[in-house]
Amino acid sequence: MQDTSAPKPVPERPSGAAMDRVVAAPRWPRRLLLGGGLLGLALLAWAASQLPRGLAVDAASLSIASVGPGEFRDEITLRAQTVPAQQVLLDATESGRVDAVLVRDGQMLQRGALLYRLSNPQREQEVLQRGAEVAQQLSNLSLQRTALANARAQQRRDLSQLEIEAERAQTDLQRQQQLAAQGFVSPAVLDEARRRQQLQQRLLAQAREDSQAEMRIREQAIAELERAVKGLNDGLGVVRAAAGNLAARAPVDGQLSGFSLQVGSSVRVGDRLGRIDDISNFKFSAQLDEFYLPRLTVGLPATLELAGKTWPLQVSQKLPQVKDGRFGLELSFAGAQPPGLQAGQSLDLRLRLGQPSRALLLADGPFYADSGGAFVYVLDADGHHAQRRAVRLGRRAAGQIEVLEGLTAGERVIVSRLRDYGDAPLLRIRS
Template sequence: MHSKKNSPAPTTLPASGAAMDTIVPRRRGRRIALGIALALTMLMAAYALWSMLPRGLRVDGTDLRIGQVTRGVFIDDIVVRASAEPLHSVILDAVESGRVEEVLAVDGALVKQGELLFRISNPQRHLELLARQSEHAVSIFNLSNLRVAQEASASDHRRRLDDLRFNLEQAQKRHDRNVRLAAQGFISNVALEESHDALRQQQHLLAQQERATATEAQVRNAAAQQLESAIGGLDSGLKLVAGTVDALAVRAPVAGRLTNFRLQVGESVATGKNIGRIDDPARFKLAASVDEYYLNRMAVGRHGAVTQDGRDYPADIRAIYPQIKDGRFIVDLVFTREQPPVLNPGQSLDARITLGEPAPALLLPNGAFINDSGGAWVYVLDAAGGGAERRAVRVGRRNNAQLEVLAGLQAGDRVILSSYAAYGNSPRLQLAR
């Protein structure tokens, strides 16, 4: 009994570490499974989101213009907008300044050559004309007096010469007579020497008078020539001043249609002011505005044509103005045969200019993209048509409708032809339908 009482009562022992190790692995496996499931779910969600994200710049594809690359014949010409202008025009500028006193023509009227258009007044020009006329008259009077004096002097010299020649002739006769008498002994040698001295004196006087007459005539002739030259200058000046006075009455230099003529009576006109022009009313040329891309391919003499009412009218390039403005330059075309029957200044026409011969080529329709990429790259649609990839290309000649493709594309490729300005440098586009 005692032994039973003293024996310890059985107690419940705490769980050992071995018992815990058997339970933990089951809980870690569940957590790992849950982690793997969660990771797979996240990967699937990320893939779904990634597949739903746009691949490239998203653009609206409904308004895009799409073109296909094809093989065909490239027509090497361009169509440009041209305006009709008079073939010949004469600019009217005011030669003299003054106040408009009378206007005898109206803008748009047909005028004849020499027809009076308007008249201006300038009192200063009239005063200059009167002064020149007075100076001219004085010079003429002086020249007349010089001529009279010259003639009187010439008459006096002629009279002196006549007297001296007569005296010389008499002295020669006396000397000849004395020579014969001295030979016969009727007069002395002294008398003979005196007659010889008298003869030599008369010869000397005559020679001296002839030199004086020639010198005076030379001087008077030189003075007369100078005065005549001065009078000639005065004549030119008088004509010039008279011309300026005549220019106060402005006349049409050629026949034609008066254009941009807006003078009013009482208006002040300055020298050099443009007052209009006179246009050829029958013959016209075409001034065409051409893209600067074609400048190096333009040449004087290239052929073109204008179509009106179903009929072609040939025209050739006559002049090229290479100054670039807003990306364009101007060429003039003249009709080689006849021109359209109905043409008015400023009328717009479509002119076709031929740059070369037709040739087989790989062709792409022209579009606004060429201004953005310069023909160096394009966006090419994929097979499904849901996206477009940027691709480098090389293009050659171009016209209004087509581009010649040299590299980067092949027949059947579809290309976005609309403007690329909104796409920046995006390498790929996703088209939303």
């Protein structure tokens, strides 16, 4: 029996393998892709080279200086103001109403010249009251001295009377002793005479002691009263002097400045009314950067060029208080002073801090205040970029800065302000 469940064989289809042939793939698309990629990279590199680098700044806003060798003159030029060597301030020592003004601002004065007069009824009343007190105490002192003289006179009379009584008792005792020796008087009578004589001696001695004690007390009272009168007189003198200050006078010779007192105005004690300037001698007042504070000492030499002559000066005072980055100093003439100086006149002085020396120099500028001398921006060869660089700078004087490290001769440096650049390491300079 035939098995019908087995699958029938499937006839094999023709593959056409005999008719196929190998065709080579073209190579130019791959090369094209490679070349395009290289071209793209080149374009990217060129575009990157054209992108701006660094913080952009305008060339017109920059000040540029070159580094170079030279002679460092350790001196500075400073603008100083001419001021009188001596100024006496006029402050009111008394209060009151202005009755008269006898001078004007800018007037030349001599010592003792009357400036103004005040009126103060309270001060006048005080003078009268103190005068009355002094008069009363003087009257009391006169009475005490009169009483002392009367007491002394009375004591002299009393002592004279007691001395007479003592002499009389002594004489009577001697007489009784003689009579008793002859047997004419009894011992009782003699004893009585002796007791009287002793009593009169004691009364005389006691009177003398009492008289001395009374005189000491009276003299002490008078001395205390005299001291009280002297104190009152001194107080009266002070009050009178204060009343005299109601008419103010010039304390020194000089020119009156800043005086604007008006008749009818009120003045209080301590009010600044003006000053008197001694215009025969002048000095200079100046402000200097705090950078020079450690190097500045009293006695440093300076010079003034005026009218074709050089006038020597020296630092006479240094004011160490620093305000807004500056401190004050005063300079006085070391000898004669030029004629024709005027108070308030501004002149240029040269202050010498040390001896000249050879050094690598850079022009001074605002950059120093912004960087503290710790860094600068150095331009490259083409002048289109400036690189930040750490440096070490030394002394500053006469518009020059001594370069110690970080720069070489010929390099160009930005010396204008740097505060707007922050910490930018590179600047791109736009023309």
